[in-house]
Each structure stands twice: as C-alpha cells, then as structure tokens.
Amino acid sequence: MATFLLTFGVLLVIMLGMALGVIMAGKTIKGSCGGLNAISDADQCLVCSKEIDPNSPLRERLSQCPRKKKMMEQAQAES
Incomplete structure (x- = not known):
C-alpha cells in the first residue's frame, strides 16, 4: 500500500x-x-497562415460535409 x-x-x-x-x-x-x-476552402491555414495543399485528400473527404454544404448554400443565397 505504501508503494x-x-x-x-x-x-x-x-x-x-x-x-x-x-x-x-x-x-x-x-x-x-x-x-x-x-x-x-481558404488558401492559407487559419492558425499558422501557411498555404494549404490543394491536393490534400482531407479536402475531398470534407467536401461532402453537411456543414460545409450548408455554408455554401448560405453564401450563394447572400450573393
């Protein structure tokens, strides 16, 4: 117990x-x-301001994100 x-x-x-x-x-x-x-879809990272690789597989996976689709729809409605 002491140990x-x-x-x-x-x-x-x-x-x-x-x-x-x-x-x-x-x-x-x-x-x-x-x-x-x-x-x-920014050209630079929001944290360190380095350029984001446009060929990143993460971008392809996140293109189907419902939150991103909703943001894109709102942006199109505003313009």
Missing part, C-alpha cells in the same frame, strides 16, 4: 508541475495546422 501511495504522490506532483508550467507559459491553446482548417 501505491508513493507512486500516486510522485505522479500527482509531476502532473501538477506540468500544469503549472503550461499556466505560467501563458500560451493559448490553438488548433492544428490543416485538419479542420481546410474546410473553409
């Missing part, structure tokens, strides 16, 4: 240290490059 408590305590201290490190660094959470940022 379990010691191990649990050590892991708790490590996790607390990692959490405090993230909090003290002051960096905000941001999304990944590409991925869902490719939905908007």
